Amino acid sequence: MSANMATSGSLRNRLVLILVGGAAILAYLLFFAIRNYATQVAQQGQDSILSASITSILDAAAIQGDVVEVDLPYAAFSMLSTAFDDQIFYAIYQDDAFLSGYETLAIAGVAARETVFNTVDYQGTQVRVVTASRTLIGKDKRTQIRVALAQTQDALAGTLRQISRNAAIFGASFFLLATLLSFWATSSTIGQLNRLTNSVTRRGPQDLSPFHKPVPSEMLPLVTSLNSLMARLDHTLKQSEDFIAEAAHRVRTPLATVRSYAEATLQRVDKEENRQAMRSMVRAIDESSRAAGQLLDHAMITFRADHLEQQDVDLSALIHDLVERLKPIAEMKDLTLRLHSDAQVPYKGDAILLQNAVRNLLDNALKYSPSESVVDIHVTCTPNVEIRVCDSGKGFPKGELDTLAMRFKRGMNAEGTIGSGLGLTIAMDVAVAHNGTLRLSNQAEGGACASLLL
Amino acid sequence: MRIIVALTIWILPQLVLAQDWEDRRLFENEGAERTLRIISSTDTSLFAPIVEDFLSKNPEVSVEYLVNGTADIDQIFRADPDKYDLLISSAMDLQLKTANDGLALRLSDVAHPPWAQWRQSLFAFTSEPAAIVVNKAAFADHPLPRSRQELIESLRARPNVFKGHIGTYDIRQSGLGYLFATQDARASETFWRLMEVMGALDVRLYCCSGDMIDDLSDGTIAVAYNVLGSYASVRVESEDQIEIILPSDFPTTMMRTALVSKDAPQPEIAVEFVQHLIRLQSDHSNDVFLLPSLRAQESDVERATIALEPALMTFLDKLKRRRFIGEWENAVIQK
Structure with missing residues (x-):
């Protein structure tokens, strides 16, 4: 069923993708x-x-x-020593005149008490330059001393390399952890859905009772809708079953009356063509009454299957009785019923349903068997409980083995035989209600076989 | 090719004529195609065994070894960094500034402890203390001074003996002398008192350690201050009339350093030579390496070695140098 349904992607994949993708983006942002x-x-x-x-x-x-003197303190350069042996450049200006240091080092204009930082290229390397000034007051003049001091950034780059490496390790571990967490979170979330799916799948075909197991609050609306849908479905089903049963019942009684009148009339009519017409009438009435009976049976089975009674049954005895009852009908058609049964076949189930199912199978066998043939009935409990009815008729039409058990479906070769198309459906429903199946097959030497595997 | 040869023949004498060298020697391997040009402040006699050892291991190479004072070689090198492969000098400050200015090649495959190299481009390979060297004859009946303070006292006690008979570097000419003087001044005020005392005694000023030791050994001067111990110890072995004193108050120790020019004509050989130098200095069993190796420093933490750090450039600042030399002249040249 799910195979033919169109899917709109996987919830698990979507969740994992969002969580892992989110973690990746976060890790990346974290690193930067x-x-x-x-x-x-x-x-x-x-x-x-x-x-x-x-x-x-x-x-x-x-x-x-x-004269302006600048007595460079030894510590001024000493404090700039780094483990990466960064280069140092400096320039000292008095007003706009170069005094000392590296003349090629460009010096920025700078106001008093201001310190300006720049990153520039000097001698092909990136250097950090600080520029500051100080105003000196002499005897009769003011003069501004400007100093630019530059240092390469090898130590800085080294530190950054190390920090980048650590940040990368940190980001990667975060990502790994988040990925593991997201897989865990996803599977635990999807697990809830799977559990619900399992409990829906495990239900029998007739089980339309509501779910009562606790579910996560997010899934509550789904389960509530599901329960209400099933309640409505259950109600509708019951209504239609009731309707069919009621209709069949109402039809059967008048039919019996009509049949008895027809029989009586047949006795009184002499003209051959009228007698022929009356016989056809009786046959049609029989067919309708049988169909009504089977509809009733089916309704009864549907009801009983919903409230299955588990009682100890000896299938051997049950079927023996059934065969004995059907023998007169078989003899009328010159058919022989042969029962092959284990001494005792104990089983736990609904005797009425089982009898009804086997009865339908035998009815079919009697209907489709040619005159003077044998219908074999096997009842066995090894290896599993199985009731098999085999005739020597035309067999099931090939290609219809799978669909024959559907309601009102009749075989292609059933023309001219009285039947409603409900017999195999009833047998099938009974089998399923007992957690079994109905297996239809054709024998190699001719004839059909129907097995109830319980 | 012919043109290049012709040009070389024409240019070489010009170069030689243009530049005066204290010493200049070509160590030749027969049939060598490439010549490594080393510009150095180290005496050829101390360095020749190292070069010869290198040549024996690299038969396809010749070495031209050019010697001048530390300040001179710095200027010569800066003028034409593409003419020389290797710059070896005892003036750590000048060397560090050269490396800082980006004139040195960074050698990634030379392994050296961090304190003995700077920026993987300047490599120290000796550890040499500045010493007070005295002529024993002048102290025949007097105790030898063990520190600068004692030296000041000795000089003051017998001005007649020492007047005109003491020597030190002319820091205006010698890069190493300037380095020692600045580091001394940084360490203690005693330096300035010593300079004043020496100035009052008409100190003789020298450009180089070699000259000073020569004058000391022939008795021209009785005391030499801030002489390279390594140079002096070579003399001590031959002449036992001089005594090398490492001042006990604050000894100053210099590391001789080598750098490969950024524009070196033969960078591969130059790198090999640096590796050769470092290998020799750490291998103590050879008789080729006549200079004091770095091991002395590794084992003797007490002795303050001038650190290879950018602060060395402080005293090279134009204003700072002008000021320092001014003060030094005031103290030493008391006209």
């Missing part, structure tokens, strides 16, 4: 967030050392006489 933050912190670290260094250089500037 950590790295960006680390970059900022590392850059701040370098900036603060550069800042301290440049402050100490500016502090060492003084006017002596008319």
Whole structure:
């Protein structure tokens, strides 16, 4: 059934995809967030050392006489030593005149008490430049000392490499953990659905009672709808069964009256053509009455199957009785009924239903057997309980073995035989109600076989 | 090819004429096609065995070894970094600045401890203390000074003996002298008092360790301050009239360093030579490496070695140098 239904993707795949995809995006963001933050912190670290260094250089500037002296403190460069041996460049300007250091190092304009940080390219390498200034007041002039101090970023890059590696490990572990969690969450969610599916699948075909097992709140509407659907279905089914049973019952009684009148009339009519007509009439009445009877049987079976009575039955005795009762009818058609039975075949089930089912199978066998033939009935309990009825008639039409048991379905070769098409359906319903099946087959030497496998 | 040969023949004498060298020697391997040009401040006599050992292992190479003072070789090298493969100098500050300025090649496959290299481009291979070297004759009846303080006292006690008979570097000419002086000044004020005392005694100023030790051994001067111990110890073995004193107050130790030019004509051979140098200095069983190896420093943590760090560039700053030399002249040259 599910194979032919169109699916709109898998819920599990969708969940896993969303969760794993989300985790991947989060891990990716996490990696970049950590790295960006680390970059900022590392850059701040370098900036603060550069800042301290440049402050100490500016502090060492003084006017002596008319000459500006900058007594570079040893610590100013010493504090810039890094494990990666970063290069240092600097330039000292008095107003706009170059005083000392690296003349090629571009110096930014900078206001007093302001410290400017830049990242520029110098001598083919990326350097961090800090620029600051200080105003010196001499005897009769003011002068501005500007200092630019640059440091390469090897140590920074080294630190970032390490942090990036750690962030990558961190992000990857987060992703792995989140993936595992999402698989777990998905399977536990889908598990609930599977459990409901299983409990629906495990039900018998006639079981339309509501589900009472607790389900997750999200699935409650589904189960409620399902229950209400089944309740409506159950109600409709019962109504139609009742209707059929009522209709059949109402039809059967008048039919019996009509038949008795027809019989009586037949006795009184002499003209051959009228007698022929009357006989046809009786036959048609018989056929209708039988169909009504089977409809009643079917309704009864449907009801009993819903409330199956489990009683101990000896199938051997049950079928023996049945065969004895049918023998007169068989003899009228010059047929022999042969019963092959184990001494005792104990079984737990509904005797009336079982008898009805076998009766329908025997009816079919009697109907379709040619005159002076034998109908074999086998009842056995090894290896499983099986009741098999075989005739020597034309057999079931090939290609219809699967569909014959459907309601009102009659074989292609059933023309001219009285029947309603309900016999095999009844046998099948009984078998299913007892957790068994009806198996139809043709014998190699001719004739049909119907087996109730219980 | 012919043109190149012709050009070389024409250019070479020009170069030689253009540049005066303290010493210049070509170590030749017969049939060698490539020549490694080393520009160095180390005396040829101390370095020749190292070069010869290198040549014996690399028969296809010749070495031209050019010697000048530390300040001079720095200028010569900076003027034409593409003419020299290797720069070897005892002036750590100048060397570090050269490396900082990006003139040195970064050698990724030379393994060396972090404290003995800078930026994988400047490699230290010796550890040499600055010493007070005295002529024993001048201290025949007097105790030898063991520190700068004691030296000051000795000089003050007998000004007549020492007047005109003491020597030190002229820090305006010698890069190494400047390095020692600045590091001394950084460590203690005693340095300035010593300079004043020496200035008052008409100190003789030298460009190089070699000259100073020569004058010391022939008795021209009785005391030499801040001489390279390594140079002096070569003399001590031959002449036992001098004594090398490592000052006990704050000893200053320098590391000789080598760097490969960024524009070296023969970078592969230069790298091999650096590796050869480092191998020799760590292998203590050879009689080729006459300079004090770094092992002395590894075992003796007490001795303060000048660190290979950018702070060395502080005293190379134009303003700072002008100021320092001004102060030094005030102290030493008391006209």
